[in-house]
Amino acid sequence: MDWNSWHDMYDLAGSSLGRRLSAVQEQVRTALDTCPPGPVRVISVCAGQGRDLLGVLRDHPRRADVTGRLVELDAANVAVARAAAEAAGLHRIEVVQGDAAVTDAYVGLAPADLVLVCGVFGNISDEDVERTIGYCAQLCRDGGTLLWTRHRRAPDLVPQICDWLEARGFERRWLSAPDAGFGAGAHRFTRSPEPLSPGECMFTFVGYDVLAATGGRRPDPAR
Secondary structure, three states: OOHHHHHHHHHOOOOHHHHHHHHHHHHHHHHHHHOOOOOEEEEEEOOOOOHHHHHHHOOOOOHHHEEEEEEEOOHHHHHHHHHHHHHOOOOOEEEEEOOOOEHHHHOOOOOEEEEEEOOOOOOOOHHHHHHHHHHHHHHEEEEEEEEEEOOOOOOOOHHHHHHHHHHOOEEEEEEOOOOOOOOEEEEEEOOOOOOOOOOOEOOOOOOHHHHHHHOOOOOOOOO
16 A cells, blocks of 8 residues: 555545545644643654644644654655644654554653544554554543544444443544544543553554455454
C-alpha cells in the first residue's frame, strides 16, 4: 500500500474520507476549545500527513498553547507533515518517523489532553483494537479527549469499540451517524491515567485489505 498517495482520496470532492476528515477536524476544534487554560498536549498515533490536527491548529486561537507529537512510519508522509507544520509556524509540533505502535514513542507527552487514533482501528485485528483501547487509558489524561475512526463495513465493530471504551472509563461525547459513510468517535476519559508501560507494542498494523480477507483477524504468519 502506498500510504502517501492514499491521502489523495481526502481531496476527492464528496469522498467519504474527505467527509471523515472534516468531521474529525471539527471534533479536534471542540476538544481544543474545551481544554482548560494553559499548556495543551496532543498525541497522534499513525499520524499520516497530520491533516486532522495540523489543518485545525494553523489558525486555532489555542495554537500557541499546544505541544504535540505526531508519530508516523512512512517517510513520505512524515516529510509532508513536517513541511505543513513548518509552513504554519507550528514549531512545538514534533513529527517523528517511527513505529507508532510502540509505547516509547509517547514518553514525555503522555498522558495528553488530546489523543488521535485515526486510521488505526480499521487496519489492525479486532483483538488489537481492544488491546489498543487499554493503552489509550495510559495515553489520555483525566478529562482528555480520544478521537478515533473505524470503517462501518460488515461486521460493524463500532458498537463494540464504544463498549470497550466505556468499560475503560471513556465517556462517549460524539459518534458519527451509522449512515455517514465512515465511523468516527470522540470519547472523554474520566479516570486517572494508568502509568505508561515502556517498551510495549500496542498493536500490529496489518492493513485493511489483508484484514478483509481474514475476517478481522490477524493473519497467521506461518501461512
